[in-house]
Amino acid sequence: MAVSEQVRSLRAAHFEALGFPHVPCDVCELPTDKTATKRCDACWEVEHRLAAYLRVGGEGAREFVRRALDEANFDAMFDADERRR
Numbered sequence: 001m002a003v004s005e006q007v008r009s010l011r012a013a014h015f016e017a018l019g020f021p022h023v024p025c026d027v028c029e030l031p032t033d034k035t036a037t038k039r040c041d042a043c044w045e046v047e048h049r050l051a052a053y054l055r056v057g058g059e060g061a062r063e064f065v066r067r068a069l070d071e072a073n074f075d076a077m078f079d080a081d082e083r084r085r
């Protein structure tokens with residue numbers, strides 16, 4: 001999934017105003033100042049904490065993630081990716 005061009009440019013401008021080096025997140029392409037991991041904060045948190053959340057949260061956590069996946073409109077996301085190419 002990729003973020004909108006407007007969000008991307010606002011985020012890049014934020015880091016440039018602060019004088020922080022930044023790179024696109026390898027997952028969502030949102031500019032991030034985490035140049036070593038190349039993960040924005042949100043992607044890093046999901047990748048590093050989802051397994052623990054599912055483990056300690058039990059069925060409630062699993063249901064939350066299932067609902068989020070069901071509600072995600074992946075077709076629209078993939079269509080947007082295709083339009084950018």
Ligand SMILES: [Zn+2]
Nearest residue numbers: 025028040043
């Ligand atoms: Zn990201």
